[in-house]
Each structure stands twice: as C-alpha cells, then as structure tokens.
Amino acid sequence: MDVIAHTTALIVGSGGNGISPAVYFKRAGITDFLIISKHSDFGGTWFQNTYPGCEVDVPSELYQLSYAVSGKWSAVYAKQPELLSYLRKVAADNDLYRHAHFETEMTGADWIAEENCWEVRTTRGLYHADFLLLATGYLEEAVIPPVPGRDSFEGRLFHSSRWPGGYTGAGDRIAVIGTGSSGMQIVSEMQKSASAVTVFQRTPTWVLPKQNRKLGPDDHESVYRTASAAARRGGEAFARRESAWSDVLLGRDPRTYEDRALKFLEEQVSDRELRAILTPEHSFGCKRTLYSDDYYAAVQRPNVRIIPEAAAEIGSTTIKSASGQEVDVDTIVFATGFYFGGHVLSHVRRRDGRSVAEVQAGHPRAYKSVSVAGCPNLFLIGGPAPNGQIWHGMFAGEATAAYVLAAMEFMAKNGLPALEVDELAEDDWKRRADEILDRGPTVVGGCANYSQDELGHNKAAWPGPLRDMAEALGTFDPSAYRVVDRPRASSGLSSGCAAR
Numbered sequence: 001m002d003v004i005a006h007t008t009a010l011i012v013g014s015g016g017n018g019i020s021p022a023v024y025f026k027r028a029g030i031t032d033f034l035i036i037s038k039h040s041d042f043g044g045t046w047f048q049n050t051y052p053g054c055e056v057d058v059p060s061e062l063y064q065l066s067y068a069v070s071g072k073w074s075a076v077y078a079k080q081p082e083l084l085s086y087l088r089k090v091a092a093d094n095d096l097y098r099h100a101h102f103e104t105e106m107t108g109a110d111w112i113a114e115e116n117c118w119e120v121r122t123t124r125g126l127y128h129a130d131f132l133l134l135a136t137g138y139l140e141e142a143v144i145p146p147v148p149g150r151d152s153f154e155g156r157l158f159h160s161s162r163w164p165g166g167y168t169g170a171g172d173r174i175a176v177i178g179t180g181s182s183g184m185q186i187v188s189e190m191q192k193s194a195s196a197v198t199v200f201q202r203t204p205t206w207v208l209p210k211q212n213r214k215l216g217p218d219d220h221e222s223v224y225r226t227a228s229a230a231a232r233r234g235g236e237a238f239a240r241r242e243s244a245w246s247d248v249l250l251g252r253d254p255r256t257y258e259d260r261a262l263k264f265l266e267e268q269v270s271d272r273e274l275r276a277i278l279t280p281e282h283s284f285g286c287k288r289t290l291y292s293d294d295y296y297a298a299v300q301r302p303n304v305r306i307i308p309e310a311a312a313e314i315g316s317t318t319i320k321s322a323s324g325q326e327v328d329v330d331t332i333v334f335a336t337g338f339y340f341g342g343h344v345l346s347h348v349r350r351r352d353g354r355s356v357a358e359v360q361a362g363h364p365r366a367y368k369s370v371s372v373a374g375c376p377n378l379f380l381i382g383g384p385a386p387n388g389q390i391w392h393g394m395f396a397g398e399a400t401a402a403y404v405l406a407a408m409e410f411m412a413k414n415g416l417p418a419l420e421v422d423e424l425a426e427d428d429w430k431r432r433a434d435e436i437l438d439r440g441p442t443v444v445g446g447c448a449n450y451s452q453d454e455l456g457h458n459k460a461a462w463p464g465p466l467r468d469m470a471e472a473l474g475t476f477d478p479s480a481y482r483v484v485d486r487p488r489a490s491s492g493l494s495s496g497c498a499a500r
C-alpha cells in the first residue's frame, strides 16, 4: 500500500473534537498536520445526524467553541443545520479544509518502533505520523438490533443517523423504535406530517422541559453587548449546567430533578394510563435525561400510539411488538442508539502487538481519558475516550488539545521522540474514576444504558465537573509517562517518521 503522507500529527475525525486540536496546533505554529475523516465534510455528529427536528440539548450559548463564539444563534437550542454550518465555518475560518482528507476511513494503526511513528491504514492508503490523535466520536457507531425479519421489510428502514435526504414522512405510517434523545425528537417532528406514528418504547426515560425559544437581534444585543458581559453570562450558565450534572451524575441530588421531571409529566399528560406508561422505574440520571417541550404533547396526538414494548419482529409491511401487537407501516426508523466510543480501539495495536480493545477486555480506560498504555504518542480526543463525556461533548476536544500541545512541547524541549503512559498510572486513574462514578445513577440507577462497559462501570463520563477536566488537562505531568526510545540529539517535533 502506498504511503499517502508523512505528517507530524494525524487527527482522525472531523467533528468538533477533530477541529479543536487542529486549531490549537495552528495557533501554536504547528502546520504539519492532517485530518482524515470517513465523512465528506467537517461537522461530525451534526454532519451525520440530519433527521428532521434534530437539535442540540445543551444551550447553544454553551455548546460552542471558546475560540469561535457566535453571537448569532437563532434559538436557545440550535438545530442541526445551524450547528453544521457553524462547525464548517470554524473549519473554513481556520483554513482547515486544506489539511483535510475526507472519505478516508482509518482501518488500523500500528506503532513502528524503528521509526518512532504510527502507521495508519485507511481505505485510501497508509499515513505515517509521529503523533496520532483519535477524535472519532462518542456516538458515531450506529446500533441496529437484529430484529428478526429486518431484511424482509419492503418499505423504508433506516437508523436515525442515516436519515434519507429529503424524507419528511408526509402521509406515511411510521414506526419509531427507541425513545432516547433521537427517537423523542423524531417522534415529535414526524407526528406533524405522518399519517400515523407508532412508538416502540422498551424503557421510558425522564424528560425535563427544554424551554427553547427563538433568539432575535434584541437577544443577541443583550447577551453579546460586550465581550465581558457575554463571558460573565456564559460563565454563569456554564456553572448552572455543571452543578445540575454533578448533582445527578455523581449522585449528589438526583431526587430534586426526578421530582421536577415527575411534575412536568403530570402537568403535561392527564391520562393516567399513558402517564404510567411514560413513567420510568429507574433513577433520574441512569439514562441520559431527555429535554423536550413538545414530546409529551406529540404522543397525545391522535395519530401517535405508544406500544410500551420492544420491537420484536418485522414482516414485509409490518412490525410486531414483543407481545405480538402488529402494525402496518411504510417506514421503520431505528432510533436505537450508538455503541459508545465505537470500536476504533480494536483497530489500534499496542507496542506489544495486541489490540487495545483486547487488552482492555471490555473495561475501556485511558489515563485522564487521553493516554492509552502501550500506545506511545497516541491521544484520545473526546472520541473513543473512556470517561471523556458528560454534558458538553465538544468541551473535551479543547481541554485535551491543550494537553496534547503541552505533551508535544515537553517532548520537543527534552528531545524525546516518544512517550507512553505508565500502565499503573492508567489503572490507578481509572480505578479512582470508577470509585466516583460507581456511586452514581449511570451505574446503580437500575437501568441499562450506553455508558456502561462490560463490567458495569461507566465508560462515558468524566468523573467530575468539566472544570475539573480542564484543570486536570491544563498541565502535562511527565511523571505518569515513560520514554519508549532513547532521547535523540536533535530536538524538535519531527523526530519520527514524518521527518523522513
């Protein structure tokens, strides 16, 4: 296979968390980097998820990059097209398109010890890089459960993240399988145009009101009048979200939120039977909270029916629930979620030749959610990172980018071609993270959720507020790392294969 490029740093992924390290590199004067992506543009989750009604559930004022603050969000919670435009603009403004190789999917990565570099296999050929940054996304790999008969269906059948371009559902009889964030948004939107929507709800989830509204010039003027006013307001809003997530995720006070969600349900749904169907049995925070102003109204419309069971069988024009309730449908939407973090680490081989996934054996871990034992010069950037995400998926990208730069600077200064995290440091960090998260509802809340790893620990959340993440990643701590090659006489970043 041809080597397409030798580069100092290869970033895999073109979502927000691929963009941030690239921007941080440029600002530090590092221009020898490439971004590869299986997608055909920047945007990540907002490129991939295009279903009608798709919008963020973190206020846009917070869900943006600190180096690209937009004062012009059209709503408190922006919709997918606006988020995609925003990320594409950030990439263009920072001249990242010329660093990007799209439609290039990583299929494997090996550390080449003699060269001190990563050899990355892709669908287009090989890349060699001194540093490998995996920003491949948290919720990227679609899960489509093998419901019997799936392949015999003659209508439209697709996963929520593979929405057919232009499909509005108008006049169709649609089955939506799944009631997570995606399913809920899809049901609320499809109900407006479909002739019938049948919702297969295996487990209800707690819903809080979103209180979304459009923003206009007056809002923009009042929020972003001065940089300091905007920063103060943003800081306060951030602190409120942090506090709420810590209350829930760390098990400090989930009851307050559960009571709020219960009250919202009671206000919105008068029918006792429907309310019972929509009332979760697990603790608040066990599954990721849903935020919606219109879901409860949507499921009470005459063209919507909730079947509180799993989808169990699919026929050529029908879908059946676990107890045998059968519905004729034109379209089946699998809003059945994602495999958190994907399987990218099964394609990355450690120095000892074993895949990271094999060694981690269902208990994914990385030191500070960034560095993986056995993998020199490799960094997880809010992607397959165990313990990388809480409520703001793009925050980790910036925090980690700063850490990567600090690591690279340390290595350049000391003439070190390759550093690898110590296995004990990695284990110790993960053990402490587990101790914290094991007390919270994602682990002991009484439900199954996508955060749980094969041992039942949380593989998704940073074990504390995001401010702690920024602090922990604010300095590079060499004591947790070891040199995997003799220091070379020359200093500088390009001491590995990229220089050849």
Ligand code: NAP
Residues within 6 Å of the ligand: 055, 056, 057, 058, 139, 145, 147, 160, 177, 178, 179, 180, 181, 182, 183, 184, 185, 200, 201, 202, 203, 288, 309, 310, 311, 312, 335, 336, 337, 338, 448, 450
């Ligand atoms: P999800 O939360 O994992 O939900 C998957 C749903 O599919 C669950 O309700 C699950 O039921 C159900 N399911 C799976 N197999 C089923 C079957 N055979 N029959 C019936 N139901 C079945 O996935 P998601 O909704 O795509 O959301 C994933 C994450 O993406 C969210 O938590 C959020 O972080 C992010 N997201 C965010 C937004 C946003 O507003 N910003 C929008 C969409 C997604 P069980 O609960 O019983 O397993």
